[in-house]
Amino acid sequence: MKTIDQKTAAPPLNSLEVLEKSLTLPSPLIPFCPSWHGAESVSMWVKRDDMIHPVISGNKWRKLAYALRSNKIAEVISFGGGFSNHLHALGFVCYTLNIKFTAIIRGDYSAAPTPMICDLVRWNTQIDYVNRLTYQKRNDEHYLAALQIKHPHATIIPEGGSQHAALLGVQELVHEITTPFDVIMAPVASGATLAGITSALSEKQTAIGIGVLKGQGYLESLVSQFLPHQMDNWTINHNYHCGGYAKVPATLATFCEEFIQTMPFKIEPVYSGKVFWALKNMLNEGFFAPGTKIVIVHTGGLQGARKN
Numbered sequence: 001m002k003t004i005d006q007k008t009a010a011p012p013l014n015s016l017e018v019l020e021k022s023l024t025l026p027s028p029l030i031p032f033c034p035s036w037h038g039a040e041s042v043s044m045w046v047k048r049d050d051m052i053h054p055v056i057s058g059n060k061w062r063k064l065a066y067a068l069r070s071n072k073i074a075e076v077i078s079f080g081g082g083f084s085n086h087l088h089a090l091g092f093v094c095y096t097l098n099i100k101f102t103a104i105i106r107g108d109y110s111a112a113p114t115p116m117i118c119d120l121v122r123w124n125t126q127i128d129y130v131n132r133l134t135y136q137k138r139n140d141e142h143y144l145a146a147l148q149i150k151h152p153h154a155t156i157i158p159e160g161g162s163q164h165a166a167l168l169g170v171q172e173l174v175h176e177i178t179t180p181f182d183v184i185m186a187p188v189a190s191g192a193t194l195a196g197i198t199s200a201l202s203e204k205q206t207a208i209g210i211g212v213l214k215g216q217g218y219l220e221s222l223v224s225q226f227l228p229h230q231m232d233n234w235t236i237n238h239n240y241h242c243g244g245y246a247k248v249p250a251t252l253a254t255f256c257e258e259f260i261q262t263m264p265f266k267i268e269p270v271y272s273g274k275v276f277w278a279l280k281n282m283l284n285e286g287f288f289a290p291g292t293k294i295v296i297v298h299t300g301g302l303q304g305a306r307k308n
């Protein structure tokens with residue numbers, strides 16, 4: 001008598017290969033010519049990592065790519081806030097690839113889940129709300145060891161997807177740029193994106209990170225910890241965090257609204273908005289030498305600004 005093997009009867013899983021084929025890579029590099037004071041004396045391009053995928057956008061794909069490619073993953077655990085672009089991207093990847101996913105979220109949103117969390121629920125994510133004290137342990141060795149014992153088959157990915165393997169994926173974005181440039185700009189939160197960019201630059205090219213949270217000294221230490229050796233081709237500008245992470249004063253909100261109305265692509269106030277706001281002000285101050293060729297990395301993250 002024949003028996004039906006449930007496993008072979010199941011539909012074929014969507015493979016990483018299929019997923020990768022659906023991505024817009026290399027991401028487009030588009031000329032950027034705003035009518036801002038000072039813009040006429042430099043050349044600018046935007047590296048549109050926000051276009052990589054409608055859901056898995058921006059630097060979160062770059063940071064996850066190598067982790068996904070190098071391991072056969074059956075289960076993933078990761079961390080983030082209620083609006084996390086990282087959890088959103090990872091949640092969608094896990095759903096598509098049929099990987100069990102547990103999201104450990106800072107704060108209890110069970111009474112009022114954010115649009116990001118609603119998406120995770122739709123994608124079969126196991127949601128685990130923790131208080132701030134527990135969340136603070138997210139990089140603690142003992143806490144992680146206990147978590148691993150509870151989930152022996154899980155791959156634990158740090159907050160933001162920021163781990164050493166993330167740099168390899170970020171480096172690809174720099175290698176995709178075939179137009180010569182002098183300076184590349186990107187937002188900085190956990191530092192892995194800037195570290196990846198910095199480690200892929202050629203001689204004489206420099207990177208400017210825009211700190212999106214209050215963290216002079218702290219953000220530099222985060223970036224340095226990811227770098228294989230000390231490098232002096234990068235700096236972080238701390239003048240444009242606008243009061244702290246996800247803080248949106250009226251000037252920034254207005255800037256973003258006007259930007260969206262007049263430019264060919266969208267930005268949001270947490271990351272890309274602060275970078276373009278910084279750029280506009282730096283151009284106005286004559287920060288860049290005439291003729292400087294500047295690439296601005298659009299790291300995506302538009303889902304975080306959704307109202308519903």
Ligand SMILES: *Cc1c(COP(=O)(O)O)cnc(C)c1O
Nearest residue numbers: 085189190191193271299300301
């Ligand atoms: C997470 C995120 C960043 C921050 O990148 P880090 O590698 O943590 O510094 C920047 N932009 C967007 C859109 C993000 O989602």
